Amino acid sequence: MTHLRPYALVTLVNEWGTRPRVEAGEQGQPFPDPGVVGLDAGADPDDLVRVADLLHPVFAAASVGERVRRLDALLVDTGLTVRLREAPTGQAYEEWEPARAVDALLVATLRTLTEVVLTRGPAAIGVCGGEECVDVWIDAPRGRPRRYCSSQCGGRVRVAAHRRRQRTEERA
Numbered sequence: 788m789t790h791l792r793p794y795a796l797v798t799l800v801n802e803w804g805t806r807p808r809v810e811a812g813e814q815g816q817p818f819p820d821p822g823v824v825g826l827d828a829g830a831d832p833d834d835l836v837r838v839a840d841l842l843h844p845v846f847a848a849a850s851v852g853e854r855v856r857r858l859d860a861l862l863v864d865t866g867l868t869v870r871l872r873e874a875p876t877g878q879a880y881e882e883w884e885p886a887r888a889v890d891a892l893l894v895a896t897l898r899t900l901t902e903v904v905l906t907r908g909p910a911a912i913g914v915c916g917g918e919e920c921v922d923v924w925i926d927a928p929r930g931r932p933r934r935y936c937s938s939q940c941g942g943r944v945r946v947a948a949h950r951r952r953q954r955t956e957e958r959a
């Protein structure tokens with residue numbers, strides 16, 4: 788486990804994170820198979836919950852500056868080391884080594900999140916603006932900027948706003 792795709796990272800935080808599960812009323816339901824995020828079936832669910840709960844506040848930060856500070860603090864806390872290696876092709880590549888073996892998954896997710904924030908900007912990640920949803924999202928590389936985890940959540944918000952306007956007009 789050295790790297791996680793951004794989509795897998797989003798799934799991990801939303802399916803194992805305490806806040807997204809409680810907000811969705813899913814806290815009593817079993818966790819999905821870790822294979823959905825590319826992990827072995829034997830992966831420790833407690834570790835997935837721990838990582839998800841550490842990452843959710845980075846997505847939920849109220850400002851871009853706060854988001855960068857929270858991500859930086861997690862990087863410092865792991866005590867990770869970035870090493871440069873030479874590939875057989877003559878290219879160089881980097882390895883992010885956790886200081887503690889138990890932090891392998893955490894460091895892999897931090898690497899993915901850091902790459903997203905550096906290449907697409909800290910505003911390219913966030914938390915759903917839907918009511919009763921705190922699922923996280925990462926912008927598609929060339930998509931429109933988003934506010935919701937899914938089109939369902941965005942649609943529900945539009946419908947609710949439409950109903951509120953109608954009620955106001957009926958009373959007027």
Ligand SMILES: [Zn+2]
Nearest residue numbers: 915920936940
């Ligand atoms: Zn949502």
